[in-house]
Each structure stands twice: as structure tokens, then as C-alpha cells.
Amino acid sequence: MRTIDVIATGLRFPEGPAFASDGTLWCVEQEGASLFWLKPDGTSGRLHLGIGSRPNGLYIDDRDRLWFCDSGFQAIRCINYPDQEPETIVDHIGDDPLDWPNDLTFDSEGNLLFTCPGSPDEDQPGFVGVCTAVGEVRKISETLFYPNGIAFLPNARTLLVAETHRKRIWAGRWDGTGLNWISPTVWAETGPTGFGPDGLTLGPDNLLYAAIYGGSCLQVYKPTGTLAGTIKLPGENPTNCAFDPTRQLGLVVTETQKGQLLCIRD
Template structure:
């Protein structure tokens, strides 16, 4: 096991680590109805996002707005950093409410892509949706069983989506104009360990880092989908990971079993 530093402890099901431009590390607390922050000087705090909220995936854009999936409120919400009230941006596709939205990302055209797996206790297909910069919302997939983490390969032509309940990651060409996920195929099988892949992150090394929930590890994949190596973690339930864009913290991981925010020390 690599050296692991605990950056924060006692978190209530942390998920979705991400950084604002001032170097602050953020994550959501799914069972705490809050967004937790850790500043470079070591100070910490929380933004409460409402009774009944269950924040999940987190994305911070280049304007430092904090976008998060709220599975409790069946919506995608946004906070203008640092202190405004959350605003609901998407809560329906046509007349259908979002079904436990889980994770999200943006493409370079300003399209918001998000996963809606449904309840974790049901083994029924969920869906993946997209919302354009002008508010058009549509589904791009309805066949994956618990679609979860979502990200792009380096050229942004290939969209990856984790299918947790089938323990695999899918890849397909992303058409940002026509809003279509074209010819998705299984890109990687994540193996028998754990419940399956959760959050997905593209590293600065152009490798794909997948948190294996229930598997006590991250799997690291080459752009071809071939497993490069695994990173063993002290807790059973890593939910997501991210890289500090400044390089100060390197790779950080949210882990739900022990409620910790971790740093993977490569030294």
C-alpha cells in the first residue's frame, strides 16, 4: 500500500472531490446534506444545502461555481462560490423527474452530462442525460444498470461511464452537437472485487482512475482500457478521486466507510 495521509476525518459519506481556483479542496457529504471544504492553510468548514438534500457528484467550473447532483432532491444544483444559496438548474427531463442523479461533468461546448442510476437497492436500468447551455435536456442512454461515474478521455471525443451493478466501464464517441453517445461498448471490466466502479477521473498522466466501491482500491487504466495497476486504500468504500491542479496535494480520494478525505503519497 502506498503511503496514505488523512486530510480530514469524521465526514458523513464523502464524495466528489474537486478544487476551486484558490486551492480549496471541496467534497460533498452525502449523509450530511453539506459541502465540506479544506483550505490550503488547513482551515475547514461546511456549506449546508438543505434538509432532505443528499449531495453526490461534484463539478467545479472555471468560474468556481460548484455544481452538484442532489439525489435527495432529484435535481442538479449549483452554488456561486463562496456563499450564495444553491440554485436548482435541472430537475426534469420533459415530464420525468431526475431519478437519483449521481455524477456529472461538462464538455467544452458547455453541455452538462449527468448520470441518474435510480435507487441503489433496485437492479433496473438507469439513464444518462445531457443539458445544453440553452437548457435543452434529453437522455443519451437508458440501458446501463446503475450508471455512475462519468468523464472523458483526453481528446474529449470518447465519453466513459461506469456501470456499477455490472462491474464495467463503457466507452462511446460523444457527439457534442447532435447530443448523442455513439456506439458505446464495454471499455473495461473491473473484476470480481467490490460492488463495482464508482467515480472516474482522468489523471494528468492521461490514465483513468476508477474508485472501486467495496473493493478498497483505485484501479488505474491505460487509455485503451487495459488495467495498468491498482492503488490499495485503507477503507473499503472509495467513492471518487481527483488531482490537485496545483500539484500541492497530488491525488486525493473520498472514502465513505471511514468517512475520510485521503491523500495518496507517491513518495
């Protein structure tokens, strides 16, 4: 039987859960200008990012570096923890500044891919960008309305992007050498529930988990884009989710209505 427990409260718009190699769970606090951490022994704390920061998506690489989108500074930033000094990695594409960077991931070639949806109050197309390991930055899509969560399917070659304002998820073949998102098409329609898909996470079961912001649920999809199930949540606004590699916490969800971290165990 599935159980849902609250493992942290009092968070100010949590997003982007991710696990470090020592089992520490991290997430951002968009409205708290901080990264929140929770260790396996139950201790917790915050790493403050400074006035003006508005962190969003978070990715922890195999060197335990914390990569995060910061819409306050219009930048992708990185912390080589425990040095704790954020470094700006990307803040422009050509002469254009980033536009509310939201979520990010890496491909198998070491390219950083990220979404820039623009302001959530505007219904204008945003863009998806890429930054190579040598610092080349370009846009790979400029047609989606509020591009948000970003993830790969199990083959590591099919790139998925959530289009929140149109309530759908797009899929296309990713060429990590030529830096092209090839023939993206609508992979799934998330339906009338909520505002639309937010964060996307590939599970160890090779299913895709989409947080439906405003919908009080996660939707679970097969690699074909077929809906496999729905996980109801106690809070209205899940933003993203991540699986604990140690399996102790199961599936962790960030939820902003109540400012909580949830864990779902079977």
C-alpha cells in the same frame, strides 16, 4: 515510494472531491446535507444545503461555481460561491423527474452530462442525461444498470460511464453538437473486487482512475481500457478521486467506510 495520509475525518459519506482555483478542496457529504471544504492553510468548514438535501457528484467550473447532483431533491444544483444559495438547474427531462442523480461533468461545448442510476437497491436500468447551455435536456442512454461515474478520455471526445451493477466501464464517441453517445461498447471489466466502479477521474498522466466501491482500491487504466495498475487503500469504500492541480496533495480520495479524505503522494 507512495504514501497515503488522512487529511480529514468525521465526514458523513463523502463523495465528489474537486478543487477550486484558490486551491480549496471541496467534497460533498451525502448523509450530512453539506459541502465540506478544506483550504490549503488547513482550515476547514461546511456549507449546509438544507434539510432533505443529499448531495453526490461535484464539479467546479472555471468560474468556481459548484455544480452538484442532489438525489434528495432529485435535481442538478449550482452554487455561485460565495453567494451560497443553491440554484436548481435541472430537475426534469420532459415530464419525468430525475432519478437519483449521481455524477456529472461538462464537455468542451459547455454541455452538462450527468448520470441517474435510480435507487441503489433496485436492479433496473438507469439513464444518462445531457443539458445544453440553452437548457435543452434529453436522455442519451437508458440501458445501463446503475450508471455512475462519468468522465472523458484525453481526446475529450470519448465519453466513459461506469456501470456499477455490472462491474464495467463503457466508452463511446460523444457528439456534443447532435447530443449523441455514439456506439458505446464495454471499455473495461473491473473484475470481481467490490461492488463495482464508482467515480472516474482522468489523471494528468492521461490515465483513468476508477474508485472501486467495496474493493478498497483504485484501479488505473490506460486510454485503451487496459488495466495499468491498482492502488490499495486503507478504507473499503472509495467513492471518487481528484488530482490537486497544485500537486501539494497529490491524488485525493473520498472514502465512506471511515468517513475520510485521503491524499496519495508519490
